[in-house]
Amino acid sequence: MDKNKLQKLNQIVNYCRINVPYYSQLLADFSFNTEYDFLRIPILTNEIYTANTPPYNNNLLSKSRSSSFVFSSGGTSTEPRYVMRDFEDFDDQYMDYAGLNVGEKDVVLNLFMPGIWGIFTSANISLMKLGCTIIPLGGSNLNQENNRKILEIIKTFNVNMLIGVPSTIVTLATFIQEKSNLANKIDKIFCLGEKIHQSTQMIIKSIFSNAVIKSKYGCMESAGIGYQCEYLDENRYHIFENQYVEILDAENYSKVQEGNEGIITVTTLKKRLVPLLRYKTNDIGIVTKDKCKCGQDKLLYVLRREQDMLISASVHFKIDIIERIISKFKECSSVFQLVVKKINNLDSIILYIEKSRENIDNPNCITHEIINQLFIQIEDLQEAIESKKLQSFSVELIEPQTIKRINSTGKIKKILDFRK
Numbered sequence: 001m002d003k004n005k006l007q008k009l010n011q012i013v014n015y016c017r018i019n020v021p022y023y024s025q026l027l028a029d030f031s032f033n034t035e036y037d038f039l040r041i042p043i044l045t046n047e048i049y050t051a052n053t054p055p056y057n058n059n060l061l062s063k064s065r066s067s068s069f070v071f072s073s074g075g076t077s078t079e080p081r082y083v084m085r086d087f088e089d090f091d092d093q094y095m096d097y098a099g100l101n102v103g104e105k106d107v108v109l110n111l112f113m114p115g116i117w118g119i120f121t122s123a124n125i126s127l128m129k130l131g132c133t134i135i136p137l138g139g140s141n142l143n144q145e146n147n148r149k150i151l152e153i154i155k156t157f158n159v160n161m162l163i164g165v166p167s168t169i170v171t172l173a174t175f176i177q178e179k180s181n182l183a184n185k186i187d188k189i190f191c192l193g194e195k196i197h198q199s200t201q202m203i204i205k206s207i208f209s210n211a212v213i214k215s216k217y218g219c220m221e222s223a224g225i226g227y228q229c230e231y232l233d234e235n236r237y238h239i240f241e242n243q244y245v246e247i248l249d250a251e252n253y254s255k256v257q258e259g260n261e262g263i264i265t266v267t268t269l270k271k272r273l274v275p276l277l278r279y280k281t282n283d284i285g286i287v288t289k290d291k292c293k294c295g296q297d298k299l300l301y302v303l304r305r306e307q308d309m310l311i312s313a314s315v316h317f318k319i320d321i322i323e324r325i326i327s328k329f330k331e332c333s334s335v336f337q338l339v340v341k342k343i344n345n346l347d348s349i350i351l352y353i354e355k356s357r358e359n360i361d362n363p364n365c366i367t368h369e370i371i372n373q374l375f376i377q378i379e380d381l382q383e384a385i386e387s388k389k390l391q392s393f394s395v396e397l398i399e400p401q402t403i404k405r406i407n408s409t410g411k412i413k414k415i416l417d418f419r420k
Contacts, residue, residue: 001035005244006034006035006038008244008269009032009038009244009267009269010032011269012267012268012269012270012271012275012277013027013030013032013038013041013277014032015062015271015275016062016275016277017030019062019063020059020060020061020062020275021058021059021060021061022052022059022060023277026041026042027041039255041277041278042278043248043253043265043278043279043280044276044277044278044279044280045280046221046280046282049221049274049276049279050081053082053083053084053274054070054082054084055082060274061084061273061274062271062272062273062274062275063086063273065084065273067086067087067088068084068085068086068087068273069084069085069086069087069118069121070082070083070084071083071084071085071117071118071121071220072117083118083220083221083274084273084274085118085122085220085223085272085273085274086272086273088270088272089223089270089272089273090122090125090126090223092240092242093122093125093126093223093224094126094127094129094130095224095227095240096126096190096192096216096224096227097126097127097130097190097214098227098228098229098230099212099214099227099228099229099230099231099232100161100188100190100212100214101230102127102130102132102161102188103130103131103132104131104132105132106130106132106133106160106161106188107132107133107135107157107158107159107160107161108127108132108133108134108135108159108161108162108163109135109137109150109153109154109159109161109162109163110123110124110127110134110135110136110137110138110163110164111137111138111139111150111162111163111164111168111169111172112138112139112163112164112165112168112192112193113138113139113140113164113165113168113314113380118220119192119193119220120136120138122223123163123192124136132161133157135153135157135159137150137153139164139165139168139171139172140383140387141383141386141387142168142171142172142175142387142388142389143386143387144175147171147172147175147179148179150172151175151176151179151180151182154182154185154186155180155182158185159185159186160185160186160187160188161186161187161188161189161190162186162188162189162190162208163189163190163191163192164191164193165191165192165193165194165313165314166191166193166194166195166196166197166200166201166204167194167200167312167313167314167346167347167384167389167390168314168389169189169191169204170200170203170204170345170346171346171387171388171389173203173204173207173208174203174207174345176207177207183207183208183209183210184209184210186208186210186211187208187210187211187212188211188212188214189204189208189211189212189213189214190213190214190215190216191213191214191215192215192216192218193314194311194312194313194314195235195302195304195305195311196213196215196234196235197342197419197420198234198420200342200345201213201233201234202345203345212230213233214228214232214233215228216228216237217237217300217302219281221274221276221279222243222266222268222276222279222281223268224240224243225237225239225240225243225245225264225266225281225300226238226239226240226245226300226302227240229292229294229296230294231292231293231294232292232299235301235302235303236299236300236301237299237300237301237302238292238294238296238298238299238300239287239298239300241269242268242269242270243266243267243268243269244266244267244269245264245265245266245267245287245300246264246265246266246267246278247260247261247262247263247264247265247285247286247287248262248263248265249262249263250262250263250284250306253265258287258288258289259286259288260286261284261285261286261303262284262285262286263280263281263282263283263284263306264281264283264284264285264300264302265278265279265280265281266278266279266281267279282305282306282308282309283302283303283304283305283306284302284303284304284305284306285300285301285302285303286300286301286303287299287300287301288301304417308320308414310338310340310349310415310417312340312347312349312384312390313346313347313384313389313390314380314384314389315378315379315380315381315384315390316378316379317338317349317378317381318378319414319415321377321378322336322338322351322374323336324377325370325373325374325377326353326370328373329366329369329370330356331355331356331357331360331363331366331397332353332354332355332356332366332370332397333353333354333355333356333400335353335354335400335403335412336351336352336353336354336403336412336414337351337352337403337412337413337414337415337416338350338351338352338414338415338416339351339352339416339418340415340416340417340418340419341418341419342391342418342419342420343391343392344391346388346389346390346391347390347391347419348390348391348392348393349390349392349393349394350393350394350395350396351370351374351393351394351395351396352396352398352402352403353370353395353396353397353398354397354398354399354400354401354402354403355397355398355399355400356400357400358399358400360397363397366397367394367395367396367397370395371393371394371395374395381393
C-alpha cells in the first residue's frame with residue numbers, strides 16, 4: 001500500500017474514532033501505523049449497519065442528520081431500514097457518467113423506478129452538474145399505455161439518453177422495436193441497480209444500435225464504488241478516488257492474493273455523515289493491476305452476489321424471507337432452490353420446494369398460497385410480473401431429495417443463476 005493511501009486511511013480511522021460512537025468504543029485502544037493494523041479493524045456488515053442507525057440509535061452517525069437525505073426500504077413485511085447520505089456525498093457523482101461525456105446537448109430520461117429513491121434522486125442530482133436536460137419520469141409499471149407515453153416524450157423532447165435498471169431498459173427497448181422507429185435517437189444508456197448480464201447488453205445493443213452503454217457499481221450505504229471510463233464496459237470498473245476497496249476471503253475475511261476473487265469491502269475516505277470502515281458489500285469481485293487505455297492501472301471486476309439474495313428486474317428475492325414463508329406450510333420441507341435463467345432476454349424464475357412427504361393433497365393450492373405470500377412480502381414482485389419485466393415466475397412443489405446436494409458438504413445451493 002502506498003504512503004498516500006495509508007495516510008488517507010489513517011485520517012478516516014481517526015475521524016471515525018473521534019466522531020462516531022460505534023467506532024469510538026470499538027477502536028478505543030486501536031493504534032494505526034501499518035496496513036496490517038488496518039486489517040485488524042472488524043468487518044462492518046449490513047446487520048451491524050442497520051442496528052447502529054435510526055430508528056434504533058445514532059451510533060454510526062458522525063454528526064447531526066441535518067442537510068441529509070434519508071432513504072428507506074422495507075415495509076409491512078420486513079423491518080424498516082434507512083440509509084442516510086449527507087448532501088455533500090453527491091458532489092462527485094457526476095463521475096458516474098465519465099464514459100458517456102454527458103453535456104448541454106444531451107436530453108436524459110430518468111427511468112429509475114421511484115421505489116428506488118436513492119438511485120432515482122442521486123441520478124438527478126449528479127446529472128444537474130453536467131448541464132444536460134433531465135426528465136425524471138420513472139419506469140414503474142411499463143404497460144402499453146405508459147410505454148406509449150415514454151415514446152411520446154422521447155419524440156417531443158428529442159431524448160437521446162436513457163438511464164435505468166437493465167430490465168427496465170430491455171422492456172422499453174422491446175416496445176420501441178415493435179412500435180416505433182425511435183431507437184436510433186438513443187445514443188447513450190446508463191444502467192444501475194442490477195448487474196448487466198452479457199445477454200441483456202446484447203439485446204439492448206441490438207435495438208439501440210447507436211448507443212454507448214455504461215454502468216456504475218456501488219451501494220446506497222457507500223455511494224458509488226466504481227465507474228466506467230470510455231474504454232470500460234460490462235463488469236469492469238475504475239475505483240472512485242474517495243473509496244478504498246479490499247477483496248477478502250468469504251469465510252475468514254483475510255486478504256486474498258491479487259487477482260483472486262473474494263468479498264468486496266469498501267472504506268469511505270470522505271468525512272461523511274455515516275463513514276464506513278471495511279463495509280461488506282455482499283458482492284464477489286476481483287481487483288487487478290490491469291492497465292486501462294485511459295492510463296489508470298487498477299481495475300475492479302464485479303462478478304456476482306453472495307448466495308443470500310437474488311436480484312432480478314429490480315426485485316430482491318431475500319433467502320431469509322423465502323425461508324420464513326415456507327416454514328408456515330407443514331407440507332413443505334426447509335429445502336428449496338431459486339433457479340433463474342434467461343428466456344427471450346428476460347429473467348425466468350422458478351422456486352423449487354421439496355415436499356415434507358411424498359403424498360400431499362392439493363399441491364396447487366399450496367403453491368398458489370405461497371405465491372400470494374411472496375407477493376405480499378417481496379416488494380415489487382407482482383408489479384414486475386404484471387409489467388413483464390420478468391418473463392415468468394412460478395413455484396413448484398417437488399419430491400423429497402430431488403434438489404441436488406453438494407457432494408462434499410451435503411448442502412444446497414439456495415440460488416442457481418444460469419444467466420449469461
